[in-house]
Amino acid sequence: MIPEPSGAPAQTMFARIWRRHSVLALEDGESLIYVDRCLIHEGSRPAFQSLDRLGKTLRCPAQVIACADHYVPTTNRERGTGGIDDPAIRQMVESLEHNARRHGCTLIGLDDPRQGILHVVAPEQGITQPGMMICGGDSHTATHGAFGALAFGIGASEVMHVMATQTLWQEMPRTMRITVNGHLAVGASAKDLILSIIARIGTGGATGHVIEYAGPGIRALSMEQRMTVCNMSIEAGARAGMIAPDDTTFEYLAGRPAAPAGALWQSALEYWRSLPGDIEAQFDREVRLEGTQIVPMASWGTSPEQCVAIGDRIPDPLRETDGARREAQARALEYMALQPNQPIAEIAVDRVFIGSCTNARIEDLREAAAVLKGRRSVLPGLVVPGSSAVKRQAEAEGLDYVFQAAGLEWRESGCSLCTGVNGADFLQPGERCASTSNRNFPGRQGPGSRTHLMSPASVAATATLGRIASVRDL
Amino acid sequence: MERFELLDAVAVPLDESNVDTDQICPARLIRAFAQPGRHEHVFLHDRRFNEDGSPKPEFILDQPAYANAQIIVAQRNFGVGSSREAAVMAVRAAGFRAIVAESFGDIFVNNCFKNGVLPIRLVANEVDALRASLHRQTGAHVAIDLAQQTVTGPDGGSYAFAIGALRKRCLLAGLDDLSLTERYADAIESFERTYRAELPWLKL
Numbered sequence: 001m002i003p004e005p006s007g008a009p010a011q012t013m014f015a016r017i018w019r020r021h022s023v024l025a026l027e028d029g030e031s032l033i034y035v036d037r038c039l040i041h042e043g044s045r046p047a048f049q050s051l052d053r054l055g056k057t058l059r060c061p062a063q064v065i066a067c068a069d070h071y072v073p074t075t076n077r078e079r080g081t082g083g084i085d086d087p088a089i090r091q092m093v094e095s096l097e098h099n100a101r102r103h104g105c106t107l108i109g110l111d112d113p114r115q116g117i118l119h120v121v122a123p124e125q126g127i128t129q130p131g132m133m134i135c136g137g138d139s140h141t142a143t144h145g146a147f148g149a150l151a152f153g154i155g156a157s158e159v160m161h162v163m164a165t166q167t168l169w170q171e172m173p174r175t176m177r178i179t180v181n182g183h184l185a186v187g188a189s190a191k192d193l194i195l196s197i198i199a200r201i202g203t204g205g206a207t208g209h210v211i212e213y214a215g216p217g218i219r220a221l222s223m224e225q226r227m228t229v230c231n232m233s234i235e236a237g238a239r240a241g242m243i244a245p246d247d248t249t250f251e252y253l254a255g256r257p258a259a260p261a262g263a264l265w266q267s268a269l270e271y272w273r274s275l276p277g278d279i280e281a282q283f284d285r286e287v288r289l290e291g292t293q294i295v296p297m298a299s300w301g302t303s304p305e306q307c308v309a310i311g312d313r314i315p316d317p318l319r320e321t322d323g324a325r326r327e328a329q330a331r332a333l334e335y336m337a338l339q340p341n342q343p344i345a346e347i348a349v350d351r352v353f354i355g356s357c358t359n360a361r362i363e364d365l366r367e368a369a370a371v372l373k374g375r376r377s378v379l380p381g382l383v384v385p386g387s388s389a390v391k392r393q394a395e396a397e398g399l400d401y402v403f404q405a406a407g408l409e410w411r412e413s414g415c416s417l418c419t420g421v422n423g424a425d426f427l428q429p430g431e432r433c434a435s436t437s438n439r440n441f442p443g444r445q446g447p448g449s450r451t452h453l454m455s456p457a458s459v460a461a462t463a464t465l466g467r468i469a470s471v472r473d474l
Numbered sequence: 475m476e477r478f479e480l481l482d483a484v485a486v487p488l489d490e491s492n493v494d495t496d497q498i499c500p501a502r503l504i505r506a507f508a509q510p511g512r513h514e515h516v517f518l519h520d521r522r523f524n525e526d527g528s529p530k531p532e533f534i535l536d537q538p539a540y541a542n543a544q545i546i547v548a549q550r551n552f553g554v555g556s557s558r559e560a561a562v563m564a565v566r567a568a569g570f571r572a573i574v575a576e577s578f579g580d581i582f583v584n585n586c587f588k589n590g591v592l593p594i595r596l597v598a599n600e601v602d603a604l605r606a607s608l609h610r611q612t613g614a615h616v617a618i619d620l621a622q623q624t625v626t627g628p629d630g631g632s633y634a635f636a637i638g639a640l641r642k643r644c645l646l647a648g649l650d651d652l653s654l655t656e657r658y659a660d661a662i663e664s665f666e667r668t669y670r671a672e673l674p675w676l677k678l
């Protein structure tokens with residue numbers, strides 16, 4: 001570790017955590033960073049393959065947490081991997097479990113009661129903690145920044161490097177602070193906040209930066225809401241997004257299975273309280289938003305920045321002065337089969353999806369169920385809890401009943417329709433889906449699929465009206 | 475990893491922003507890369523092929539003039555989205571070794587360097603000028619000199635680009651960073667010892 005010089009200039013939380021993990025810094029700008037946790041899923045298979053090819057073993061196997069989530073089925077789970085018909089898909093899940101066992105990783109496989117989406121499971125189990133350097137073979141590793149950890153996604157080659165050395169070469173990113181003044185109004189959610197931020201700064205707005213979210217509007221959010229915000233930092237191009245830990249964080253963590261306990265909890269707490277950045281710390285870029293002005297949002301295009309308030313109209317590319325953005329808008333309208341200037345609330349939807357690492361935690365399901373209670377969905381749709389623990393909790397609260405009574409399908413946990421790779425949950429070409437997930441890229445939910453990103457409450461409202469809506473329309 | 479020094483090759487102008495990883499390598503095709511084999515059809519698959527697998531020959535990448543293209547010149551936010559390394563593998567499998575754009579997804583950039591693909595960032599008017607010259611001369615070459623850090627278009631316009639010294643060194647030598655890291659084994663060892671002692675609750 002590089003010792004903290006006395007009288008050092010004010011530091012951001014990011015810089016403090018970075019410094020704490022810096023094994024060494026080369027003169028040409030790259031640092032070797034020590035990693036506390038590495039999260040992987042079925043897609044990390046090439047990392048194991050290259051590890052084997054090089055004949056390497058894992059330096060800290062238990063610190064590598066393997067979750068079966070992307071390719072898992074959301075039905076017939078009593079049959080285990082035998083319930084997966086497609087042999088290639090079955091193999092993805094089986095090889096994760098096989099590799100993880102063989103190398104001694106912490107495995108949360110298909111049959112594990114803790115099973116779920118890696119970004120839901122790790123926080124829920126207390127695996128994610130403040131001050132950590134967490135990397136994952138998945139871009140939404142940014143989620144874990146909600147705990148005041150530095151967390152970001154890496155590719156399979158880098159995963160292999162971390163598995164072998166517990167370190168990673170990184171160029172120091174720049175910093176950006178997004179301050180949210182004023183609390184969110186009733187009816188506006190963390191998802192609406194992050195969609196508004198992305199609409200404002202753009203998909204590439206935070207490229208090369210780590211975002212620290214700050215201000216009263218952020219402090220007032222629950223851990224689950226903070227995770228929704230940090231999760232989509234990557235959709236603004238950010239390397240990572242983080243929120244300083246506070247009592248909300250500590251209360252959430254206390255008593256979780258992998259969280260420190262007893263005397264260690266006290267030392268951890270002391271350390272965690274030292275993490276937040278200094279008040280005078282400087283950021284490379286500052287963005288300010290008024291939380292009270294956030295309203296329900298929906299995406300209309302094929303990039304998360306292409307979203308508007310649910311009461312607004314889709315933009316007209318002819319009015320866009322930036323050439324590249326104009327072309328992107330026109331192409332998105334064509335792909336989405338929409339007209340310029342169309343009120344977004346007029347768009348009829350075919351299907352709904354409530355799930356994903358952005359919005360399938362218990363609070364998200366409660367939010368959607370509160371809207372659907374006593375109402376019928378006029379659209380077919382899936383409700384896929386973020387983890388098996390979330391599923392059990394929701395069932396204990398009777399939320400499964402609310403969803404099923406409304407006419408939606410209640411499934412087992414996994415990534416499911418967020419990315420459409422489990423061989424069963426995907427959209428048909430041209431199908432339009434109101435989704436609580438995080439990406440509306442062309443083909444994301446299946447070839448030719450059309451995705452509208454929204455909050456759980458807005459997706460629920462959309463289900464009951466058959467067109468894009470927010471709770472304010474009910 | 476393959477070395478990268480000089481590249482003088484056909485460049486294809488792709489007048490698009492936000493060419494995201496789901497377009498570059500659709501999620502359902504990622505597992506193709508778990509097996510060795512030829513994957514040249516994965517890159518931008520759904521843009522290039524109909525649902526029944528028949529090609530959409532009108533897509534620029536598949537025009538005969540670009541059959542041997544090794545360089546892509548796009549607009550902004552190339553490779554945004556997922557951390558899937560399969561996206562870069564798809565680019566590479568389709569024969570490309572360099573991508574010039576205004577901006578890239580961060581993780582995509584890191585993945586490029588692990589796979590011998592050079593992502594080059596230029597400012598908007600430079601990228602636009604380069605694409606315009608490629609449109610004027612279909613099938614023309616662009617020359618990339620990594621040592622000198624320059625990109626030269628068919629009209630002779632030459633643009634300097636920035637790259638981290640370590641990345642440049644690795645790419646020029648075809649070095650992977652694991653061998654580099656292993657030289658610092660002692661530093662990691664001693665860091666780890668102190669770190670573990672100071673923050674004892676971190677070990678799982």
Ligand code: SF4
Nearest residue numbers: 140356357415418419
């Ligand atoms: S839920 Fe979607 S975004 Fe999240 S990890 Fe799974 S596939 Fe990725």
